[in-house]
Amino acid sequence: MKSNFQFQNLCGTVYRQGNVVFTPDGNSVLSPVGNRVSVFDLVNNKSRTLPFENRKNIASIALSPDGNVLISIDEDGRALLVHFRKGTVLHHISFKGKVNHVSFSPDGKYIAITHGHKIHVWKTPSHLVREFAPFELHREYSGHHDEVTSVCWSKTSRYFVTTSRDMTARLYTLNPLEGFKPKQFAGHRDVVLNAFFSEDEKTIYTVSRDGAVFAWSAKKGASAEDSDVEMDILDAPSTSASGANLALEHTVAYTRWGISNRHFFNQPGTKVVCATFHPKTSLLIVGFSTGVFGLWEMPSFTPVHTLSISNEKISSVAVSASGEWLAFGAAKLGQLLVWEWQSESYVLKQQGHYYDMNTISFSPDGQNIATGGEDGKVKLWNATSGFCFVTFPEHTASVSTVEFAKQGQVLFTASLDGTVRAYDMVRYRNFRTFTSPTPVQFSSLAVDPSGDVVCAGSQDSFEIYMWSVQTGKLLDILTGHTAPVCGLAFSPTGDQLASASWDRSIRLWSVFGRSRTTEPITLSSEATALAFRPDGKEVCASTLDGQLTFIDVAEGEIKSVIEGRRDISGGRKVDDRLTAANNAASKYFNSVTYTADGGCVLAGGSSKYVVIYDRQEGVMIKKFQISENLSLDGTLEMLDSRKMTAAGPIDSIDETGDNSDLEERLDKTLPGATKGDLSKRRYRREAKTNSVKFSSTGRSWAAASTEGLLIYTVDETTSFDPFDLSLDLTPENIIKTLEQGDHLIALIMALRLSEKPLIQRVYENIPPSSIRLISRQLPKVYIENLMKFINHHIENTPHIEFDLLWIAGMLTSHGRSIKERKGELAGTLRGLVRGLMNLESNVAKLSDQNTFSIDYIISQMERNEKMNTSKKINGHSRDDLADLGIEIDV
Incomplete structure (x- = not known):
């Protein structure tokens, strides 16, 4: 249980670089996040991160037309072929060079990749059979004089058109044809970014970076430059039956292409960055360098829509199969947007922190996670869906700590801008701002369990400030530390405040007593983090020498120490002069937290590892490696000698001046700035963990890392934990017992076998009238397993009343036993509370929607009745109404 945590999701980062892709059904978007791929389900409003990792940041991805196979290629050209539905890696291959674009043929049989100025077409490996050499090269195509930028297949998968930096496009056939030469499309004055086939394949559109769109169609008349085969087939098809058949089958190949129209976007001061085309609706979608995107209907080039959606350039654009939804990725700001252009509304709008994520905090119910970043923003993420639903931008400097109040819906944040802010989690507004008499920078924060008092430790005056949340007034200033206060924590009982400082001491304050005197507890080195059991x-x-020190609060003495220098030691950075074994820079923890039961300690630091220790034994249980991304500093234990040059490691050399484009050669950063503009080429991010926190349910923990917000949960899908097994305990006997009406025995047998589908079948077949009796007769040894199953059932099925009857029956019958084992069952009970709160919010939302719908229907009925009444009156003549005694004044 303690070491059974598995990676579940990556939040806080929604897009880094590369191309975004829609699934074939159009319901999900695939987005590269570093060296991983996240899947955003737009219909069910959930996100998940596939468990595989590339060696470096992903440069390009592609999904097969049937949605079974995903290929992801990193910056070095190393590719992974992945079974998309299972998330498992099938095969590895290195293309030995940078790949700008990868594309599956529409029939799914071939994969085309760009390889410098050439194009390689590979046969798609089977995802059903394991092969020794799965990748088979079909053909290699050449002809371009510079780097190829994109590949676009025709719908028949017989041809593809490529674009290049040499300002041309070329048409190739998949298989050799008699007398065919690759067609060249020239005339653009800048890099050709994309080329597309129309639905009937009679027109080809090419888009260049300077904002020009050329439409190519068949020429009228012959030319001396065309081949003899083309002349024979196109001018005299009746002379040869085989030539006529060949011309009909390969019309695209033997067409003499020429420019039929030239169009220009006329967007001043901007360049085209990305484009895509939807053949069925003939819509051309283009993203520009100013954050503007536009829709044009081809071939008439009619502007449909133009909108600014970002402050930075749009890096990638994709369109769903139906043509209704558009997905955009902006790499510099880390934005992912899905836009429904017909209704002009956002389907998805997500953005991560601009720079590092500094701190995290779980809400008391474990449903939400608050994060604070270097960009001064505070974001709230839903732990289940993985989406950010609120962003607070009030802070003007880096956010150092965030903390939820244990009672009530309040979030407190401390920042280096000298303010502590309180946010209402119901109305999502900043209702209190706490400041000190003299401006200071706050580096730590603690909230009283009752939520009435908030404390913050300063980085420059070395004092601790206390405020009243109700009045907003400063209550007291605690002095005594002689160095920055790096950690603050209130005791869960609320009677003491613990503070840790760089002055190598910890102090315990009785803040609600009359005496303010406190004796410092001396540590072996500077303190970096603090946590209460x-x-x-x-x-x-945790201290700077890599130790975890445990202090008894009642006696004020150090009880034990865990030496963690070897465990937390990370990899070697590119510019390090020392090896990882001899470098002390990363051999300490900067964040520590207890598990929900207090039996283990989780700690992370400036390293690629997060370590969990057993508190009683003082031994390491497991090390979690947060990332294997070689694009980050500190993931390799040893440097690669092949990358060493006379000027130092090749990764540390600035190659900005070697780029071909003027915009990419310009270095707009200020000298000496290590944070801010992430487009600076020579800057390398470091693999580290800034904060770790356990959920109150004890079933998950989160880490704020360089990659984003990593969430790990207990993996129960692979665990099979039966007990009291016997030879007659089989699924067949359980079903037979259930059919005989022995519901209690069938339920006990299913719980013994511990198979969820079987437990669910027995559970749902028990009559509601028998629930109270079966709950009372259920042996105590099965309480925990049944409560865990109810917890899972209430979150994943619509049987609300049925589950509520079971919860009421179990709590009524076994309340005393559950209370005696509250420490052991704490996680399960918190999970039930979370499920019930979700039910309450869903039912409340549904009720509000139904109330609105009913009011609308009633108002429409009343309106229709009035209209029908007036129509009946107007349908009679005045004499008929007079005979009825009704007089109408005109």
Whole structure:
């Protein structure tokens, strides 16, 4: 259980670089996030991150037309072929060079990749059979004089058109044809970014970076430059039956192409960055360098829509199969947007932190996670869906700490801008701002369990400030530390405040007592983080020498120490003069937290590892590696000698001046600035963990890392934990017992076998009238397993009343036993509370929608009745109404 945590999701980062892709059904978007791929389900409003990792940041991805196979290629040209539905890696291959674009043929049989100025077409490996050499090269195509930028297939998969930096496009056939030469489309004055086939394949559109769109169609008349085969087939098809058949089958190949129309976007001061085309609706979607995108209907080039959606350039654009949804990725700001152009509304709008994520905090129910970043923003993420639903931009400097109040819906944040802010989680507004008498930078924060008092530690005056949340007034200033206060924590019982400082001491303050005197507890080195055990009897502090020190609160003495220098030691950075084994820079923890039961300690630091320790034994249980991305500093243990040059490691050399485009050669960063503009080429991000926190349910923990917000949960899908097994305990016997009406025995047998589908079948077949009796007769040994199953059932099925009856029956019958085992069952009970709160919010939302719908229907009925009444009156003549005694004044 303690070491069974598995990677579940990556939040906080929605797009980094590369191309975004829609699934064939159009319901999900695939987005590269570093060296991983995230899948955003737009219909069910959920996100998940596939478990595989590339060696470096992903440069290009493609999904097969049937949605079974995904290929992801990193910056070095190393590719992974992945079974998309299972998320498992099938094959590896290195294309030994940078790949700008990868594309599956519409029939799914071939994969085309760009390889410098050439194009390679490979046969698609089977995802059903394991092969020794799965990748088979079909053909290699050449002809371009510079780097190829894109490949576009025709719908018949017989041809493809490529674009290049040599300002031309070329048409190739998949298989050799008699007398065919690759057609060249020249005339553009800048890099040709994309080329597309129309639906009937009679027109080819080419888009260049300077905003020109050329439409190519068949020429009228012959030319001396055309081949003899083309002349024979096109001018005299009746002379040869085989030539006529060949011309009909390969019309695209033997067409003499020429420019039929030239169009220009006329967007001043901007360049085209990306484009895509939807053949069925003939819509051309283009993203520009100013954050504007536009829709044009071809071939008439009629502008349909133009909108600015970002402050930075749009890096990638994709269109769904139906043509209704457009997906955009902006790499510089880390934005992912899905736009429904017909209704002009956002389907998805997500953005991560602009720079590093500094701190995280779980809400008391474990449903939401708050994050604070270097960009001064505070974001709230849903732990289940993985989406950000609120962003608070009030802070003007880096956010150092975020903390939820244990009681009530309030979030507190501390920042280096000298303010502590309180946010209402119901109305999502900043209702209190706390400041100090003299401007200071706040580096730590603690909230009283009752939520009435908030404390913050300063980085420059070395004091601790206390405020009243109700009045917003400063209550007290605690002095005594002689160095920055790096950690603050209130005891869960609320009677003591612990503070850790760089002055190598920890102090315990009785903030609600009359005495303010406190004796410092001396540590072996500078303190970096602090955490209280959930029962409030122990404090854990991490120090700069890599130790975890455990202090008894009642006696104020150090009880034990865990030496973690070897465990947390990370990899070697590119510019390090020392090896990883001899470098002390990363051999300490900067964040520490207890598990929900207090039995383990989780700690992370400036390293690629997060370590979990057993508190009683003082031994390491497991090390979690947060990333294997070689694009980050500190993931390799040893540097690669092949990348060493006379000027130092090749990764540390600035290659900005070697780029072909003027915009990419310009270095707009200020000298000496290490944070800010992420487009600076020579800057390398470092693999590290800034904060780790455990969920209150104890079933998940999160880490704020360089890659984003990593969430790990207990993996129960692969665990099979039966007990009291016997030879007659089989699924067949359980079903037979259930059919005989022995529901209690069938339920006990299913719980013994511990197979969820079987438990669910027995559970849902129990009559509601028998629930109370079966709950009372259920042996105590099965309480925990049944409560865990109800917890899972209430979140994934619509049987609301049925589950509520079971919860009521179990709590009524076994309430005393559950109370005695509250420490053991704490996670399960919190999970039930979370499920019930989700139910409450869903039912409330549904009720509001139904109330509105009913009011609307009633108002429409009343309106229709009035209209029908007036029509009946108007349908009679005045004499008929007079005979009825009705007089109408005209």
